[in-house]
Amino acid sequence: xxxxxxxxxxxxxxxxxxxxxxxxxxxxxxxxxxxxxxxxxxxxxxxxxxxxxxxxxxxxxxxxxxxxxxxxxxxxxxxxxxxxxxxxxxxxxxxxxxxxxxxxxxxxxxxxxxxxxxxxxxxxxxxxxxxxxxxxxxxxxxxxxxxxxxxxxxxxxxxxxxxxxxxxxxxxxxxxxxxxxxxxxxxxxxxxxxxxxxxxxxxxxxxxxxxxxxxxxxxxxxxxxxxxxxxxxxxxxxxxxxxxxxxxxxxxxxxxxxxxxxxxxxxxxxxxxxxxxxxxxxxxxxxxxxxxxxxxxxxxxxxxxxxxxxxxxxxxxxxxxxxxxxxxxxxxxxxxxxxxxxxxxxxxxxxxxxxxxxxxxxxxxxxxxxxxxxxxxxxxxxxxxxxxxxxxxxxxxxxxxxxxxxxxxxxxxxxxxxxxxxxxxxxxxxxxxxxxxxxxxxxxxxxxxxxxxxxxxxxxxxxxxxxxxxxxxxxxxxxxxxxxxxxxxxxxxxxxxxxxxxxxxxxxxx
Numbered sequence: 348x349x350x351x352x353x354x355x356x357x358x359x360x361x362x363x364x365x366x367x368x369x370x371x372x373x374x375x376x377x378x379x380x381x382x383x384x385x386x387x388x389x390x391x392x393x394x395x396x397x398x399x400x401x402x403x404x405x406x407x408x409x410x411x412x413x414x415x416x417x418x419x420x421x422x423x424x425x426x427x428x429x430x431x432x433x434x435x436x437x438x439x440x441x442x443x444x445x446x447x448x449x450x451x452x453x454x455x456x457x458x459x460x461x462x463x464x465x466x467x468x469x470x471x472x473x474x475x476x477x478x479x480x481x482x483x484x485x486x487x488x489x490x491x492x493x494x495x496x497x498x499x500x501x502x503x504x505x506x507x508x509x510x511x512x513x514x515x516x517x518x519x520x521x522x523x524x525x526x527x528x529x530x531x532x533x534x535x536x537x538x539x540x541x542x543x544x545x546x547x548x549x550x551x552x553x554x555x556x557x558x559x560x561x562x563x564x565x566x567x568x569x570x571x572x573x574x575x576x577x578x579x580x581x582x583x584x585x586x587x588x589x590x591x592x593x594x595x596x597x598x599x600x601x602x603x604x605x606x607x608x609x610x611x612x613x614x615x616x617x618x619x620x621x622x623x624x625x626x627x628x629x630x631x632x633x634x635x636x637x638x639x640x641x642x643x644x645x646x647x648x649x650x651x652x653x654x655x656x657x658x659x660x661x662x663x664x665x666x667x668x669x670x671x672x673x674x675x676x677x678x679x680x681x682x683x684x685x686x687x688x689x690x691x692x693x694x695x696x697x698x699x700x701x702x703x704x705x706x707x708x709x710x711x712x713x714x715x716x717x718x719x720x721x722x723x724x725x726x727x728x729x730x731x732x733x734x735x736x737x738x739x740x741x742x743x744x745x746x747x748x749x750x751x752x753x754x755x756x757x758x759x760x761x762x763x764x765x766x767x768x769x770x771x772x773x774x775x776x777x778x779x780x781x782x783x784x785x786x787x788x789x790x791x792x793x794x795x796x797x798x799x800x801x802x803x804x805x806x807x808x809x810x811x812x813x814x815x816x817x818x819x820x821x822x823x824x825x826x827x828x829x830x831x832x833x834x835x836x837x838x839x840x841x842x843x844x845x846x847x848x849x850x851x852x853x854x855x856x857x
Contacts, residue, residue, distance in 0.1 A: 355442030
């Protein structure tokens with residue numbers, strides 16, 4: 348019964364129009380850049396390092412707020428609040444990018460934080476000395492700014508980086524304020540719940556890194572504010588909660604029925620009484636996972652980290668809020684460790700087959716290899732490079748003449764006549780299929796999937812594979828009967844080189 352509206356950084360890759368009835372755009376992603384990916388102001392990653400890169404950089408850029416995606420998102424939200432009519436309830440999601448990298452914002456926001464007034468975080472030189480080797484490997488970020496470089500010339504770049512982060516935070520705080528002012532002026536002010544939260548925190552030198560990507564406090568702690576209409580009082584609560592709790596919280600605040608499927612808990616009791624022991628008997632702490640089998644549990648008193656190899660970290664936030672001293676090997680904390688180990692997941696799925704395998708470091712590269720769902724784990728391979736044993740003709744008989752294995756590839760010889768379709772012996776549900784192909788000039792072939800047999804025909808979506816000339820149909824990669832082929836042939840490689848295709852099917856999404 349709600350009208351749903353959303354824009355900005357909300358769905359992060361999932362089509363916005365499938366999540367909201369009224370969908371805005373992302374207004375330019377991370378925002379304007381000074382040039383292509385290689386043009387930076389202060390930090391340029393070493394692109395020879397074979398891992399995932401980063402947009403990390405910092406500078407006063409561009410010249411005015413109006414060029415920033417977040418300013419446009421605030422404009423959009425203001426327009427929507429003005430246009431919502433009637434008494435139908437609404438859900439409005441506004442996603443702001445900053446202070447996500449790159450740390451760019453107009454100069455006026457930098458002027459609020461002169462460089463000579465910047466307070467840098469305390470960063471012990473030996474902060475990683477008691478972190479297990481597994482923890483150092485997991486948290487490595489070779490392409491990201493390294494602390495040694497940041498601290499050269501009396502912390503020159505670290506000071507600029509922190510200044511830019513503060514500038515970006517002030518800039519986005521202003522955009523949030525613009526939306527709230529618009530709400531206050533609207534007819535909805537007295538009947539709208541506002542929730543402000545972020546998707547992750549950030550290290551600015553702590554633990555020798557400038558990044559998210561961690562199980563420590565700086566990355567896993569986020570802002571979380573809930574404002575209820577008619578409630579003028581304010582209070583803070585020091586009980587750790589999870590973003591997984593927001594859904595059941597909003598259901599209760601809006602008077603909607605609870606969903607048994609939700610694993611989170613409603614935070615309404617904490618909103619009513621911030622000192623309430625809401626989680627007593629429900630959970631001992633809040634779980635964060637970074638990479639399969641690496642978990643952090645945060646309670647009011649401590650942070651516990653468990654790594655894939657069994658090594659651990661334990662920090663007492665009452666005496667060590669910066670997490671400088673690992674207590675996991677101290678006998679005095681054995682009871683605490685036993686209690687928190689019992690909170691760890693007892694079952695961990697492998698990475699889905701469609702998980703992107705672009706690793707940030709060598710450890711993830713190896714773990715993706717070990718822990719990603721692979722066809723060999725539970726399915727015969729479609730093609731082993733040697734035989735066509737896993738394929739049949741359309742009528743279920745062995746593959747006929749014309750099809751053969753040549754140089755570890757399935758090969759169809761035109762000289763041996765038309766050979767018809769070959770199909771997999773097994774049926775598959777959701778899948779991620781990558782394949783390489785090359786075709787004779789003027790050739791016309793394809794891969795059919797989501798296939799059904801009707802009489803003598805095998806029907807399904809077809810990924811068309813067309814030669815460079817002679818077909819009159821242009822290039823390749825079309826979904827036959829749904830989308831036209833590319834109008835130009837320029838994406839095809841020369842006839843003697845393989846092209847790469849990929850089909851991902853998840854439910855009814857292709």
